[in-house]
């Protein structure tokens with residue numbers, strides 16, 4: 001089982017992850033249309049680039065925009081969660097040992113205690129986001145089962161990994177569960193709306209170009225996001 | 226009865242059809258017929274497949290239902306934070322469902338979509354500025370209005386408006402003769418007070434081609450006279466075109482993209498014909514948005530720009546004050562607290578926030594900002610055509626509360642609103658809520674404040 005999930009299944013999930021993302025990017029860009037979107041993507045390019053970068057960068061920093069500042073707790077947990085989701089798997093010591101064994105490459109690794117801390121924080125962040133979905137009427141109304149499923153897909157590798165790392169009696173079970181959950185997460189990124197992994201950047205760039213080229217970017221200082 | 230006599234999928238192209246609609250007081254028969262209008266599902270889905278591309282698709286798809294857009298929407302705030310007013314909810318329940326069902330929707334649902342896309346969204350695009358993914362629900366509602374128009378689900382007044390543009394190239398039945406006569410009449414009317422005042426029509430190669438909102442020749446001709454006086458005092462070499470003088474676009478509010486194109490092309494044709502150096506648009510927000518910001522795209526101009534450089538009136542005013550073409554008499558500056566209504570259309574959607582502040586710095590001693598302001602300002606409540614739609618009067622009036630409270634918080638009793646729609650909305654909010662404010666365009670205020678050179682004053686006899 002271990003061989004299978006860390007072998008062919010791992011290959012498959014990485015392939016779906018990378019190819020899926022490339023397809024997403026390709027489809028998005030192919031579907032842009034200057035007349036329908038009413039943005040001259042190919043003209044006034046320097047304004048477009050400036051608008052796109054501003055639109056991405058302000059939102060990439062916690063409290064960088066009005067909206068982030070208006071919602072301090074949400075912003076805190078969303079950023080903590082995303083940082084944990086990105087850094088922990090990539091820089092986990094265990095993953096890097098595996099990488100070295102299989103493909104002969106490895107990255108710098110986080111100290112184990114730090115990774116463990118991140119894991120707990122990600123789990124707490126997800127709990128916060130779930131409670132928020134339930135508590136706030138304006139969020140509850142628009143939340144669907146799909147939204148909870150995505151949170152589950154994202155947090156599952158962390159819960160299982162935590163249990164495996166702490167050598168619970170069923171270590172082997174949790175290890176396999178962890179690997180499978182991680183692979184599901186990877187595959188889900190391009191296949192579900194977790195595709196915001198990449199579409200966040202594309203969509204933000206698009207609106208940034210819209211504002212940068214057409215909606216005032218050439219006259220004002222640029223939108224104060 | 227699938228297609229009504231008045232309410233149908235065909236846009237209005239003749240005076241007879243237009244007259245029939247106008248005779249139907251407040252659209253009684255029109256809305257009755259709408260109850261029986263069939264949805265052409267194949268055509269609807271066909272249009273969607275051609276126009277629903279990655280930008281919109283991604284917006285609908287990746288919305289994480291975080292709800293941040295809620296508090297960005299003035300309707301949400303005005304309706305006691307009703308969750309059903311969250312932009313994400315509004316769009317998922319309408320456009321979202323049409324897409325999910327591949328256009329397989331019923332009459333009642335289409336009417337619901339129409340009610341939501343007009344009475345719950347003014348397309349002010351504020352929510353897009355507050356969404357982490359840059360999901361611009363205002364743009365999506367505008368797209369939805371286009372789909373609804375193509376199926377005949379459009380408020381009575383907007384159907385009339387689009388017909389007006391198609392027939393008269395103006396949002397009201399103002400013909401070329403009416404317009405030119407009004408200009409002549411105004412020039413004569415004010416000539417005694419302003420010797421030498423003219424309103425030059427169709428002058429070639431002028432520095433400025435001035436264009437207006439059809440309401441001005443129709444209901445507020447003094448506005449044209451005031452513009453003329455200010456150009457006259459500033460010593461501008463200006464003109465108005467006999468054709469292509471109308472900047473507004475009820476067609477844009479109504480989602481009649483074909484009429485949008487016809488309308489802006491008439492203005493661009495005037496530019497080609499008269500070869501002015503620049504065009505200046507009157508104090509109207511959506512007119513500027515339509516003709517200067519969006520228009521080039523409707524007309525297929527690859528540069529995304531109008532054939533000649535185009536300014537909103539506030540840009541011209543700021544320039545005239547900056548360069549000294551117009552001088553303010555310091556003793557006549559506005560002394561009382563005064564605030565400024567940032568129009569979504571030329572501030573959030575065209576970047577003119579600084580220009581407005583510059584003007585205020587020349588003319589006001591106690592300028593009070595609304596909070597929020599500039600590109601974050603709330604819609605006045607009357608945008609997206611809402612001021613003019615009887616069916617949604619009640620919802621509009623509730624929406625006005627946000628602007629009312631914003632104005633009250635400044636303590637100012639005078640609101641400068643250089644946008645026809647904002648001006649109307651603020652007038653109406655005073656009428657309804659009686660908070661004791663006055664409101665004004667820039668032109669009449671400026672005329673009372675400027676220093677008039679001796680040679681331009683009437684000679685005492």
Ligand code: SF4
Pocket residue numbers: 287288289290291292293294295312313355356357358359360
């Ligand atoms: S802010 Fe954006 S992502 Fe969040 S619910 Fe609104 S539209 Fe969706």
Ligand code: SF4
Pocket residue numbers: 297298299300312345346347348349350351352353362363364366604
């Ligand atoms: S565009 Fe304006 S009115 Fe429409 S949903 Fe967004 S914030 Fe509300």
Ligand code: SF4
Pocket residue numbers: 347348349510511567568569570571603604605606607608609644646647650
């Ligand atoms: S009427 Fe004025 S405030 Fe309202 S949407 Fe239009 S420009 Fe904005």
